[in-house]
Amino acid sequence: MTEKALRLGTRRSKLAMAQSGQVADAVSQVTGRPVELVEITTYGDMSREHLAQIGGTGVFVAALRDALLRGDVDFAVHSLKDLPTAQHEGLVVAAVPEREDPRDVVVARDARKLTDLPRGARIGTGAPRRMAQLNAYARTHGLEIETVPIRGNVDTRIGYVRSGELDAVVLAAAGLNRVGRIDEVTDFLSVDTVLPAPGQGALAIECAADNASLIAALAELDDPFTRVAVTAERSLLAALEAGCSAPVGALADLLADGQIVKEMRLRGVVGTTDGSTLVQLSTTGPVPETHEAALALGRELATEMLAQGAAGLMGERAH
Numbered sequence: 580m581t582e583k584a585l586r587l588g589t590r591r592s593k594l595a596m597a598q599s600g601q602v603a604d605a606v607s608q609v610t611g612r613p614v615e616l617v618e619i620t621t622y623g624d625m626s627r628e629h630l631a632q633i634g635g636t637g638v639f640v641a642a643l644r645d646a647l648l649r650g651d652v653d654f655a656v657h658s659l660k661d662l663p664t665a666q667h668e669g670l671v672v673a674a675v676p677e678r679e680d681p682r683d684v685v686v687a688r689d690a691r692k693l694t695d696l697p698r699g700a701r702i703g704t705g706a707p708r709r710m711a712q713l714n715a716y717a718r719t720h721g722l723e724i725e726t727v728p729i730r731g732n733v734d735t736r737i738g739y740v741r742s743g744e745l746d747a748v749v750l751a752a753a754g755l756n757r758v759g760r761i762d763e764v765t766d767f768l769s770v771d772t773v774l775p776a777p778g779q780g781a782l783a784i785e786c787a788a789d790n791a792s793l794i795a796a797l798a799e800l801d802d803p804f805t806r807v808a809v810t811a812e813r814s815l816l817a818a819l820e821a822g823c824s825a826p827v828g829a830l831a832d833l834l835a836d837g838q839i840v841k842e843m844r845l846r847g848v849v850g851t852t853d854g855s856t857l858v859q860l861s862t863t864g865p866v867p868e869t870h871e872a873a874l875a876l877g878r879e880l881a882t883e884m885l886a887q888g889a890a891g892l893m894g895e896r897a898h
Contacts, residue, residue: 584613585793588643588652591618592732597757598782599656602800605676606654606784609799617652619643644670647787654786654793658754659778659809664817667785673797674784678805679753681780681830683709683773685766686737687747692766696724700746703729703739707852708826709749712773714854726852733758749773753780774828774848774859777812781805804833807866807873808843814877815847819884826852831876833866840866847880858887 585606589599596616603614619642640662643655648669659675685693685702693716696702702724704710710726717724727745729736733754739745749768755761784800786793808831815829828848833840843866850857862880867873 582612584615585610585654586617586652587614588617588619588646588655590639590643591620594733594754594758595656595658597759598658601757602656602676602782602784605800606797610796617646619646619652644785647785650787653790654784654797657783657785659781659783659813660776662778662783662785662813664813664820669788670785671788671794672783673786673794674799674801675806675809676782676784676800677802678808679756679780681775682752682770683749683768683775683779684752684755684764685747685749685768686740686763687765688740688743690765691747693747693768693772694720694722696722696746698723699725701725701727701744703727703736703745703748705730706749706776706826708776708828709773710852711826711850711854711857712828712848713749714852715850715857716772716854718854733760737763751775751779770830770832770846774830774846777816777827777829778809779830781809804840804866807870808832810870810873811843811845811867811877814874815845815881815884816877818878818881819847819849826850829877834863842866843876845876845880847884849884858884860884860887 587599587603589595599616603616607614640657643657644667646652647655687696702713704726705728713724713726729739729748733750736748736750740748752767755764784797786797811831812829816827819827826849829846831843831845834842834844842863844861844863846861848857848859860880860883864876867876
């Protein structure tokens with residue numbers, strides 16, 4: 580008798596289905612059990628309002644978590660940047676697989692790069708974090724751009740460029756990779772130009788905290804380096820959220836000497852959406868050995884950033 584299929588809860592968007600399909604294959608390999616996708620419509624998918632107005636990141640997650648808690652699905656796949664920073668009682672993130680490219684990218688008309696866009700170019704993005712950093716970059720590099728708030732899936736967003744309504748849109752490289760459209764990118768933005776959202780490019784595989792056998796099986800998909808990096812980034816976000824509603828970018832990357840990973844650098848940025856004030860700091864230290872050490876790293880950098888206030892500092896911006 581074949582084992583019962585595991586039920587994977589996923590959002591219905593093309594991107595969510597693509598990344599859930601990839602996880603389903605991996606889970607099938609480590610468990611030897613078939614995995615079926617259970618499509619769940621979330622409030623964030625149905626609402627046309629801007630994310631900030633409907634409760635920010637958690638709007639894509641609540642329906643999936645409800646399905647998990649009810650036992651309608653066995654596990655769920657989230658984009659980590661959509662996951663609220665507070666731990667959910669009764670659920671556990673059993674695995675954070677190896678991260679995709681965390682960078683933001685530009686899809687522009689006439690195959691242009693950010694620096695080649697015409698004067699006054701209209702750039703679409705749904706993220707205040709991207710607006711703040713793009714506007715700050717434009718100010719310091721003599722570019723004239725206008726950031727335009729947009730929502731919608733990858734097709735919708737790229738459609739604004741194809742139709743000529745916008746000159747460019749900014750999207751996450753990881754999402755375009757997962758839906759097989761990375762070849763439409765006209766410019767990869769260096770993380771020195773735009774720091775990604777905390778957890779960008781990473782996935783979280785979540786299941787019920789009392790399902791020990793599934794937690795053990797899913798743990799085989801966990802990438803420890805990705806996990807400590809996103810833990811530090813999300814800890815920074817959580818600590819800043821307490822003192823600041825401004826858009827936050829964060830990235831922890833591993834600094835290697837040859838094949839040996841020596842240290843982790845955590846960078847954070849927070850600023851006003853017009854880019855006039857940006858606080859950008861970084862810290863480098865030993866790679867955190869524990870979950871607690873990763874949390875502490877994020878909190879420490881957040882404390883420094885809060886102490887700097889929005890004092891108009893450009894921080895340690897690498898040119």
